[in-house]
Amino acid sequence: MTDIQHIPSLDPDNWDNFRARAHQMLESAIDQMAHAGEGRVWTEPPDDLKTLPPIPVQGDAAQTDTQMKALLPYGVGNTHPRFFGWVHGSGTPSNIIADMVAGAMNANLGGRDHGAIYIEKQVVSWCKAMFGFPETASGLVVSGTSIATLIALKSARDRMNNFATRASGVQPGLVGYTSTQTHSCVARTFDMLGLGSDALRKIPVNDAFEMDTVALQAAIDADRAAGLTPFAIIGTAGAVNVGAIDDLDTLADIAATENLWFHVDGAFGATAILSDKIKPRLTGLTRADSIAFDFHKWLHVNYDAGFILIRDEDAHRRAFSERPDYLAAADRGLAAGNPWPTEYGPELSRGFRALKIWAQLSEHGTDKLGQLITQNCNQAQYLADKVNADPAFELCAPVALNICCFRFTAPDVDLSRLNAEIVIQLQLDGVAAPSTTVLNGNTVIRVNITNHRTAYSDLDILLKATHSIGTKLVLERSFATT
Numbered sequence: 001m002t003d004i005q006h007i008p009s010l011d012p013d014n015w016d017n018f019r020a021r022a023h024q025m026l027e028s029a030i031d032q033m034a035h036a037g038e039g040r041v042w043t044e045p046p047d048d049l050k051t052l053p054p055i056p057v058q059g060d061a062a063q064t065d066t067q068m069k070a071l072l073p074y075g076v077g078n079t080h081p082r083f084f085g086w087v088h089g090s091g092t093p094s095n096i097i098a099d100m101v102a103g104a105m106n107a108n109l110g111g112r113d114h115g116a117i118y119i120e121k122q123v124v125s126w127c128k129a130m131f132g133f134p135e136t137a138s139g140l141v142v143s144g145t146s147i148a149t150l151i152a153l154k155s156a157r158d159r160m161n162n163f164a165t166r167a168s169g170v171q172p173g174l175v176g177y178t179s180t181q182t183h184s185c186v187a188r189t190f191d192m193l194g195l196g197s198d199a200l201r202k203i204p205v206n207d208a209f210e211m212d213t214v215a216l217q218a219a220i221d222a223d224r225a226a227g228l229t230p231f232a233i234i235g236t237a238g239a240v241n242v243g244a245i246d247d248l249d250t251l252a253d254i255a256a257t258e259n260l261w262f263h264v265d266g267a268f269g270a271t272a273i274l275s276d277k278i279k280p281r282l283t284g285l286t287r288a289d290s291i292a293f294d295f296h297k298w299l300h301v302n303y304d305a306g307f308i309l310i311r312d313e314d315a316h317r318r319a320f321s322e323r324p325d326y327l328a329a330a331d332r333g334l335a336a337g338n339p340w341p342t343e344y345g346p347e348l349s350r351g352f353r354a355l356k357i358w359a360q361l362s363e364h365g366t367d368k369l370g371q372l373i374t375q376n377c378n379q380a381q382y383l384a385d386k387v388n389a390d391p392a393f394e395l396c397a398p399v400a401l402n403i404c405c406f407r408f409t410a411p412d413v414d415l416s417r418l419n420a421e422i423v424i425q426l427q428l429d430g431v432a433a434p435s436t437t438v439l440n441g442n443t444v445i446r447v448n449i450t451n452h453r454t455a456y457s458d459l460d461i462l463l464k465a466t467h468s469i470g471t472k473l474v475l476e477r478s479f480a481t482t
């Protein structure tokens with residue numbers, strides 16, 4: 001029988017042409033990474049990139065490739081050695097190779113018995129080893145710490161009433177505890193879980209921006225006295241503002257005494273367990289019930305790649321597992337390989353993120369990755385020392401890890417507005433890309449170094465440019481208060 005009306009498939013008519021296209025794009029991609037350290041950090045996207053053309057009705061391969069190539073220079077800048085904003089990983093060229101293999105396999109890691117699943121199992125097992133979790137723990141590769149947090153706290157919430165919540169809805173009165181420095185994804189998780197963000201108590205911090213554990217205990221006592229049901233403590237290893245690490249051991253003690261789930265947001269900080277210098281400060285991680293962290297930040301896997309590690313495999317699976325008839329398990333054949341990853345998170349279809357994580361660890365090893373983390377911490381301290389040595393600058397928080405917060409100072413100036421403007425001008429000039437945050441009511445320049453390409457000289461360039469922009473703005477009497 002012949003097709004009545006033949007429609008060409010999506011495969012190329014001519015594989016030689018396809019090979020040529022792919023090779024060309026691969027060359028462009030490698031060039032992009034090879035020159036990541038040169039030129040401007042960030043460039044505002046041109047207007048033609050911001051236009052919204054109609055959806056293509058007839059496709060055009062050549063034009064598609066041209067447009068993708070033109071896109072390459074307009075990244076966020078995080079591959080550049082002087083990108084210091086927020087907490088961004090800088091990526092590695094090798095990821096291009098892993099992404100090619102993942103693209104060729106087009107694997108769905110929701111479940112079933114196939115090669116990719118075993119790569120993710122290796123990653124899960126490596127993560128348990130990294131944090132000293134038992135073999136019986138469970139884990140899942142996810143898009144990032146935000147989703148990892150959701151998975152952990154849903155498991156914690158549902159375990160509270162033996163998973164009845166899954167059918168009957170949220171039990172009232174559940175409350176959890178974290179610090180005022182905690183990332184916003186934790187409050188958003190409380191919101192998404194139907195607990196409400198008010199049920200997340202924000203405990204004040206000490207001078208080092210770490211959770212005040214005396215205030216924590218008092219808050220738990222007060223909530224119990226009021227008839228509420230505490231269920232979780234959320235500590236942070238590497239808080240966004242200044243990189244503070246909560247006193248994880250004391251938090252673990254309180255969680256154990258109070259019978260609470262101890263979750264740690266370790267988005268970037270937890271991975272500092274690979275650094276000989278930082279590891280002794282992270283011993284409490286081994287006692288956590290769950291750790292959420294990212295591979296796309298300090299371990300430089302390309303976006304996106306996060307992970308959730310959970311001590312109580314049973315709670316993790318029972319919070320998510322759902323096996324209707326069409327997803328039934330089998331002992332043999334494609335439906336084997338149980339339990340499936342979909343039983344540990346909200347997604348059914350899942351891409352092969354695990355491969356780029358696996359390849360990163362396999363190619364570079366934990367020693368080198370750990371040394372790079374140590375180097376970034378030393379660089380943050382170097383920057384703080386230079387800031388302290390220059391009267392035009394003021395250090396705004398102690399360096400806890402890899403983040404240095406400082407500001408340019410001058411008399412009779414609105415320093416918050418001045419420093420916010422300095423950061424914008426640094427970004428617009430393309431010379432460096434720090435971001436800002438607010439500490440003790442003041443807007444400050446925040447330099448986060450999660451970047452394996454950063455050299456000490458890049459920090460000298462940053463300070464010099466900051467100094468000259470600050471001086472110029474003050475001379476122009478911008479933001480003067482008198």
Ligand SMILES: *Cc1c(COP(=O)(O)O)cnc(C)c1O
Pocket residue numbers: 087143144145146147183185236238239240265266267268294306
């Ligand atoms: C980045 C970050 C998050 C959010 O992680 P995503 O991977 O962006 O979802 C949470 N907590 C901390 C401390 C972070 O730095």
